[in-house]
Amino acid sequence: MNLTLRIWRQRTPEAPGAMTTYEVTGISEDMSFLEMLDHLNEELILSGDEPVAFDHDCREGICGACGMVINGRAHGPERTTTCQLHMRHFRDGDTIDVEPWRAAAFPVVKDLVVDRSAFDRVIGSGGYVSVPTGSAPEAHATPVPKAVADLAFEHAECIGCGACVAACPNGSAMLFTSAKVVHLNVLPQGAPERGSRVLDMVAAMDDEGFGGCTNTGECATACPKGIPLQSIAHMNREYLRAVVKGGRGR
Amino acid sequence: MSPFAPYSHYTVGAPLTDTAAPGGPVAGRWDRRRFEAKLVNPANRRKHTVIVVGTGLAGGAAGATLAEQGYRVVQFCYQDSPRRAHSIAAQGGINAAKNYRNDGDSVHRLFYDTVKGGDFRARESNVHRLAQISVEIIDQCVAQGVPFAREYGGLLDTRSFGGVQVSRTFYARGQTGQQLLLGAYQALSRQIDAGGVEMHARTEMLDLIVVDGRARGIVARDLITGRIETHLADAVVLASGGYGNVFHLSTNAKNSNATAVWRAHRRGAHFANPCFTQIHPTCIPRSGDHQSKLTLMSESLRNDGRIWVPKAAGDTRPPAAIPEDERDYYLERAYPSFGNLVPRDIASRAAKNVCDEGRGVGPGGQGVYLDFADAIARMGRAAVEAKYGNLFEMYERITAENPYEVPMRIYPAIHYTMGGLWVDYDLQTTVPGLFAIGEANFSDHGANRLGASALMQGLADGYFVLPSTINDYLARHPHAQVPHDHPAVAEAAGEAADRLRRLLEAGGDRTPESFHRELGELLWDECGMSRTESGLRKALERIPELREEFWRRIRVPGTGEELNQQLEKANRIVDYLELAELMCLDALHRTESCGGHFREESRTADGEAARKDEEFAYVAAWEFTGPGNAPVLHKEDLRFEYVHPTQRSYA
């Protein structure tokens, strides 16, 4: 197939960017979206142009490195990561707009590459269980009901790609933050730090300049891992619980 | 390249011995080593800086643990976040000798299975330690909140994996690696927040700094600004993963690379068993020349799927139109007792053989069917969906074929590299102060890694082994500052900068990708699933030519002072072009077949791999002597006191 691509090009974080148009030909419908961009880049290099920079790594939909807004949707038309989006979901002759994640907390580094280090700082503020290596009790000492373990798993699936922030009209990181809060707060292992975790992580999230939640639900629609919108309600509940209990501890 | 020393004319140097390994009964060696190792006073630990390169299971676990102990850790990853290291993509599970099932498992059995599974090319001491530590890993991960699969009673679920007869594999759906890595990442994040770890994301190691014979730091490039920086420390830990991407198409992440280990090798660290590469039988076949990487599907699919190809070569009918008696269930036919569950290397080679006979299916004939029709008839579609639903979904997303109706097509792909930097029992390389952990070292898997053992080894090294053994080195080498203007520091940084400048200035007419693809195809053909002397010699002839062509014709756009992904890639290929040569030489010298290394010349009467224990029961550790120069081989003899070598048989 032949396609017209309009891609955001921006050389440096400070430089102004613009949508630039490219024509690509001979695209196979079995290509992934990133392979289509690889194809474009090979042509750009040989013609003396600068190839398009984009983040990617595992190309299996699990590392969370890739991510671009395709035709106004984070990760494009399918509910998956960009690397697992295949060209068969487009038609010959289509014009496709490709833009970086947009959020104040995710400044553009170059072209489609953004800086998502804010997510790491949110995790560092409390998204863990304080258990130094070697201090763990026997694994079967604390049974965890299957339903609780499954709930924790469902939220632990988050790959930290940032699609939720990109899709949110407020650039809010509530879905990302709530996924980690719920994962750890429902487990007995996470209980001792339940209150401080949610308070610290919400504070860190706010400090990074993410917006607030207006419950538009765009985040959960964009999430390639299906983290549910109710995850946010769950975190709000944890937050209020922590406030009522005086802030810290259980 | 010197015409006087052709690369394949290697010399044999002094034998290598693992002086760190304690003697005595195997079960007491780890305790003994921990007791004999010197300790660093907690108050003095903060004065010691340890560099950790990589943030996967091994690196993430090591960085967090060393910081918890009080060391100053400076850690690096090329990804934008430590959470994205490629350990995240591991699907199946993690082995541990918990014996929760009361099915006869024990530390000794896990030890036995791993030595045997590695085809008797691993050290007994190391493997036993791994089996011992496996139980602590599960405790640690559960305490971190890793959501392992559980039963209704709330206890941990386990399954049998990779044809093992006990259920010792713990798992978190098909995302065990992700969940374990996030556990390590969270522990690491906690230390980053507390100031114990200075994290440099999007920073790639370009060289090792060796001062007075000891590893004292690294040269690294900030991938955003392009700045080349030197970082100094008291010890350096490489946790940079394997080198499967030498093959271009592999299940590794696109940016996984061998630069850290290869540059360490060039600075004096011996490289062990580079030809031991693992090929995974259940990957999704390539769909065309555009293919950029291969996707693995969990081996567990072989528990219920049946593998077949048409009996006749060149049969292009759709699978449903091929009657039962014209199908060849070749694994069930050749290995009646193990059937579709034979080990990875055997399943992979068998698939290659039938494809070489022209009986492969799908585009290009590079695939075999993995058919669930019988399983669906037997268990019902719902049961198959419950067990494999996410894998079927993934397959359908990539291929646009519905595996409930059309058999899956699978083909082997490079998946894991058992070889790596040679390390002693303390995980220290031949460069004092340089440690290698996880897939970056060669230690525990011998010639073939068993399913669900990579996660176990990465975490064992990172959480438990290295943090105990590195103390000994640091205690014996009190902190002494290396000045930043030390000639060795400047030289290493200068060399790295020169290399990048040469790449940028070459101004040729071929892209980095085109060279990587060509090298990968050559290696896959000649040093892939089966290897011959003539093929390896051909590759050894071709690689130096390709290397020469690379420097003449490479084209890298842009500058070095910015995010330049093509420059990163080209620089990694520079190292692949040298490492590939060593892999071929190692494969050429090892004229036996063992584990993932299959020499067509070394077969039993019925065509199976024939090991030659009298000649090759050793670790081949190669010493670098110069680019393109014949290396020196150091042999470390392997002694088996507890598990006696037998020829594997799965018939």
Add this chain to the structure above:
Amino acid sequence: MALATRTARPPSLIGSVWRSTVGKKAVMAVTGLIMLAYLVAHMMGNLKVFFGAGEFNHYGHWIRTVGEPFLHREWFLWAARAALSVSVVLHGVAAYQLSRRDLAARPAKYAHKRPRASYATRTMRWGGVILGLFIVWHVLDLTTLTVNPNAQEGRPYENLVASFDRWYVSAFYIAAMLALGLHVRHGFWSAAQTLGAGSPRRDRALKFLANGLAALLTCGFIAIPVGVLTGVVS
């Protein structure tokens, strides 16, 4: 040893709640629910208009004497007014601050435009502003009677009819009530989310309740000017 990784928490919990987006949203949710409860009562009282001037004016009188003799005359009324005023102010200030924050968090727009969230969600901000202006006018018209054409103290029925007899007043009122419906429709469900009441099991029920409340309030309030304009109420 780097085991103790906690840093000191800001001293005031209330301060940190108000500073955080989640806390501020909770304030909006609580104040919104207070105003919503008031609106339901207000609507029910107002519907008495259909039973004639006597009953409606009696209701207006009763409001001033609720709680007597325990409370002094109009104490209840003023307490309610105070609570509502505080709610309006907190709701508005929090909304303003959060909106500024949200806009700052997404400074660059996508070049590729596509329809996003539902109409009610997208109109929360402007709907809120319209409702704020409406409240000002509404108080001036029917509470302080400043702009009311009849302006007779103690005669709410006559004041109401006089005001709604002007078509443009009724039109503005109806428009404001439609905005109210949209605001409540998203606001109620959103408040439930914010207060953590949302869960997969309750989601449908909450959405149904939100739509029901929105429809009820809009229809109930709109019935009054429609009644006046059609002569049912005169």
